[in-house]
Amino acid sequence: MPEVRRRALAIALIAAPLAVLATPRVRLPYDAGLGTVEADVELAGSLCAIATPFDPDGALDLAAFARLLDHQLDGGTQGLVVAGSTGEAHMLDEREYERLLAFAVERVAGRVPVVAGTGEAATSKTVALTRHAKALGADAALVVSPFYVRPTQDGLRRHFGEVAARCDIPIVMYNVPTRTACDMQPETVADLRDTAGIVAIKEAVGTPERIRAIAQLQRPGFVYLSGDDGSAAEAMLAGAGGVVSVVNNLVPKWFRALCDAARSGDRTATRSHVARIAPLLDAMDCAPNPIPVKAGLAELGLCEALVRLPLVTLAAGPARDRLREVLLPLAGAVAP
Numbered sequence: 001m002p003e004v005r006r007r008a009l010a011i012a013l014i015a016a017p018l019a020v021l022a023t024p025r026v027r028l029p030y031d032a033g034l035g036t037v038e039a040d041v042e043l044a045g046s047l048c049a050i051a052t053p054f055d056p057d058g059a060l061d062l063a064a065f066a067r068l069l070d071h072q073l074d075g076g077t078q079g080l081v082v083a084g085s086t087g088e089a090h091m092l093d094e095r096e097y098e099r100l101l102a103f104a105v106e107r108v109a110g111r112v113p114v115v116a117g118t119g120e121a122a123t124s125k126t127v128a129l130t131r132h133a134k135a136l137g138a139d140a141a142l143v144v145s146p147f148y149v150r151p152t153q154d155g156l157r158r159h160f161g162e163v164a165a166r167c168d169i170p171i172v173m174y175n176v177p178t179r180t181a182c183d184m185q186p187e188t189v190a191d192l193r194d195t196a197g198i199v200a201i202k203e204a205v206g207t208p209e210r211i212r213a214i215a216q217l218q219r220p221g222f223v224y225l226s227g228d229d230g231s232a233a234e235a236m237l238a239g240a241g242g243v244v245s246v247v248n249n250l251v252p253k254w255f256r257a258l259c260d261a262a263r264s265g266d267r268t269a270t271r272s273h274v275a276r277i278a279p280l281l282d283a284m285d286c287a288p289n290p291i292p293v294k295a296g297l298a299e300l301g302l303c304e305a306l307v308r309l310p311l312v313t314l315a316a317g318p319a320r321d322r323l324r325e326v327l328l329p330l331a332g333a334v335a336p
Contacts, residue, residue, distance in 0.1 A: 045241075046252070047248075051088075053304060069107045075252025081142055084117035116133035119146070121147055130163060145184050156182070164195050218241065286319035
């Protein structure tokens with residue numbers, strides 16, 4: 001296990017301050033420039049950044065997507081992010097995005113929130129896609145910090161403020177500097193958390209310092225969701241409301257159990273679940289997301305391992321063998 005991840009898990013189990021909160025429910029009236037809208041969406045616990053399956057010809061595979069959705073719902077997942085980075089959003093054309101999101105909304109049928117990935121590099125494009133996701137039935141929008149263009153902190157404040165003001169859907173901000181080359185600082189999050197329509201932050205920076213800083217900003221109406229599987233236990237023990245997870249695609253029951261333990265402050269159970277899942281996290285470090293998770297889903301017989309260029313499928317070899325070796329026994333084990 002990489003040393004940074006070891007330290008994060010150790011802190012989660014030994015030294016993280018316990019600030020477990022009741023399940024955050026976001027309910028607020030806000031004016032999105034289109035009239036007053038009331039949002040009522042629960043974003044908490046174990047949420048899955050669900051993969052997008054393709055058939056052997058490379059086309060969108062909705063039959064496999066149905067299996068993935070059912071796998072999550074049967075496993076106790078409490079929310080689904082559709083067409084995020086794990087879902088290869090930027091590999092989808094407009095029609096595929098529409099079909100994928102509409103299918104998820106219909107299949108889930110209100111059992112858990114469906115959160116649509118709507119972040120683009122330009123604010124105007126983000127607004128347009130976010131409005132479109134609302135029209136397709138999404139319960140909330142996950143808006144990643146603008147990628148490639150590297151905005152300033154003031155630019156980020158203005159970007160998220162504009163999206164929230166012009167879109168009548170709850171907004172979850174998403175900070176993932178390893179993918180965007182832009183790191184939204186806690187001070188900027190603090191400035192934005194009281195903005196009408198902004199209901200949560202998905203924070204993928206998993207350092208102890210960042211976890212503490214963001215956890216302190218959580219309040220009724222503004223939820224901290226971890227965006228990093230390796231430090232998710234630490235974040236939840238520190239008070240985060242939940243996690244948007246990648247590994248959850250493969251072992252939803254076990255990840256739900258981890259979230260329940262960490263959010264309740266049960267350190268012994270959390271330690272046990274972290275130890276059980278850690279080898280799978282290590283095995284998934286073999287290639288960029290979503291390459292390993294797609295390979296794992298194929299090993300489970302849920303969909304093809306195919307990804308779209310410039311990503312390439314995880315080839316047969318030691319990494320694929322290791323993934324299979326740790327995944328199959330865990331997926332077949334009975335979770336509590």
